[in-house]
Amino acid sequence: MSFRSKKMRLLEWFPDAVISTRGPRSGKALYLTFDDGPSPTHTPALLELLRRHDAKATFFLIGREAERHPELVWRIVEDGHSLGNHSYTHPRFHTLSHREQWHEVQRTDQLLQGFDGRRHHRFRPPRGVFSPTLALRFAFNRRNLAYWSYDTLDYQGREPAELAARLRRQPPRAGDVMLMHDDSDCCRRVLEELLPEWKQHGFTFPALPT
Ligand SMILES: [Zn+2]
Numbered sequence: 437m438s439f440r441s442k443k444m445r446l447l448e449w450f451p452d453a454v455i456s457t458r459g460p461r462s463g464k465a466l467y468l469t470f471d472d473g474p475s476p477t478h479t480p481a482l483l484e485l486l487r488r489h490d491a492k493a494t495f496f497l498i499g500r501e502a503e504r505h506p507e508l509v510w511r512i513v514e515d516g517h518s519l520g521n522h523s524y525t526h527p528r529f530h531t532l533s534h535r536e537q538w539h540e541v542q543r544t545d546q547l548l549q550g551f552d553g554r555r556h557h558r559f560r561p562p563r564g565v566f567s568p569t570l571a572l573r574f575a576f577n578r579r580n581l582a583y584w585s586y587d588t589l590d591y592q593g594r595e596p597a598e599l600a601a602r603l604r605r606q607p608p609r610a611g612d613v614m615l616m617h618d619d620s621d622c623c624r625r626v627l628e629e630l631l632p633e634w635k636q637h638g639f640t641f642p643a644l645p646t
Contacts, residue, residue, distance in 0.1 A: 439586050439606050443564075447583050454575045456558075457585040459644055461611040466639045468493035468627075469584060471522055471560065473618030474501055474508035482624045483515055489631045491641035493517050495618065496560045496582070499524035499544030502551075509551045518643035519548045520582060521557040529565050537570055554646060558582035582644070584615035588626070591617050596625035603630060613644070 448457050459467040473479050495512050502509045523540040541559055548557050560582045574581050586608045616623035
């Protein structure tokens with residue numbers, strides 16, 4: 437098992453303005469990112485943990501879920517985290533026409549603008565799948581496709597303690613963008629253990645720049 441996939445290493449060759457994997461290397465920053473929220477079951481506890489450790493993160497929200505749970509999106513914004521766009525319905529992008537894909541992006545951007553006032557948000561395609569046409573359109577519009585450099589594999593149903601042990605063995609490096617998910621309590625339980633350790637090692641946790 438590897439936390440750094442070959443695909444992500446290839447994507448690192450793209451200019452950051454088009455496709456980003458790592459974050460800005462300012463000091464010893466780790467960029468926590470959470471996909472697939474907001475979730476009334478999981479987001480409140482995650483926010484509480486982040487607050488306790490004074491950590492900021494970037495939440496790549498599913499538009500439809502943000503619409504269902506606006507109070508959670510407000511809490512995310514009020515706590516100083518950044519919003520990212522993770523499509524409106526989390527479809528399989530390769531099954532959609534280009535027009536439908538773009539609509540998923542636009543609709544979610546408009547929705548998120550109601551919370552943070554920003555017209556555009558970093559976009560992370562569902563399952564990381566994007567077509568060359570979509571990438572071109574993003575580049576043409578000076579928009580950013582937001583990937584990650586470190587996949588925590590928190591979606592594979594492992595025990596949090598086991599995952600934490602694996603993360604200790606292959607620790608993240610400064611500037612890593614960590615892929616995690618806000619649709620289970622796995623990443624929160626891993627972070628309960630690791631955030632204090634990472635802080636001791638001198639890491640800081642800023643949100644990705646908007
Ligand atoms: Zn997702």
